[in-house]
Amino acid sequence: MEYKIANQSFYNDPSHYQGCNMISGICPFCGQSSGFKINGQKSGDTVPLKCDNCDKNVVWDFYKDLVLPVARLSSLKNIPVDIDNYYQEAIDCIAALSPNGAATLFRKLIHQVGIHYNVAKINDNTSLMGIVEKLESEGHINKKLVEALRRVKDLGNDGAHVNENEPDMDQIYLVKSLIDSFLQATVLQDSNIEKYDKSKEIKK
Numbered sequence: 001m002e003y004k005i006a007n008q009s010f011y012n013d014p015s016h017y018q019g020c021n022m023i024s025g026i027c028p029f030c031g032q033s034s035g036f037k038i039n040g041q042k043s044g045d046t047v048p049l050k051c052d053n054c055d056k057n058v059v060w061d062f063y064k065d066l067v068l069p070v071a072r073l074s075s076l077k078n079i080p081v082d083i084d085n086y087y088q089e090a091i092d093c094i095a096a097l098s099p100n101g102a103a104t105l106f107r108k109l110i111h112q113v114g115i116h117y118n119v120a121k122i123n124d125n126t127s128l129m130g131i132v133e134k135l136e137s138e139g140h141i142n143k144k145l146v147e148a149l150r151r152v153k154d155l156g157n158d159g160a161h162v163n164e165n166e167p168d169m170d171q172i173y174l175v176k177s178l179i180d181s182f183l184q185a186t187v188l189q190d191s192n193i194e195k196y197d198k199s200k201e202i203k204k
């Protein structure tokens, strides 16, 4: 979650900013894009801030450029429940700043979409890319999405195994956006086409 810092010189004298917006971004409590004002004394690398919109307090770690609690990312709606379980759990992991958890859940989500389209089963022996290729050959996704999912799989492997590549939060935000494109082009598109067709039937 990106926050815009009003003025870098804050690091030298936070008291100077009493009454001014220190940062702006999404509030973890009200979910609105808001300004945040200093609301107390700096302590170590953190300073208490108050949301302009809902008046709730957050803590800004200006060393890590992080607002706590972490705002929950916006999520797609109307996803089939079996898929949505993994999707929502991944978003919970992101809010808890757990990149390994989110990376492995996004990987599982791809498998679950494969089950949804009958190209995979539970405990499938087919590799995840094998499932992705079946999704492509049966016309559910195009080549660009295959490449997107290859990256989600790659980070999911890093999330599940101890190796030299530990997933970081910036990678997770990218992968979340790839997964959103995948879900929009598949299950959400199906559901919107179905809704449109029903709307035509009603008019008849």
Ligand SMILES: [Zn+2]
Pocket: 027, 028, 029, 030, 031, 032, 034, 051, 052, 053, 054, 055, 056
């Ligand atoms: Zn707020």
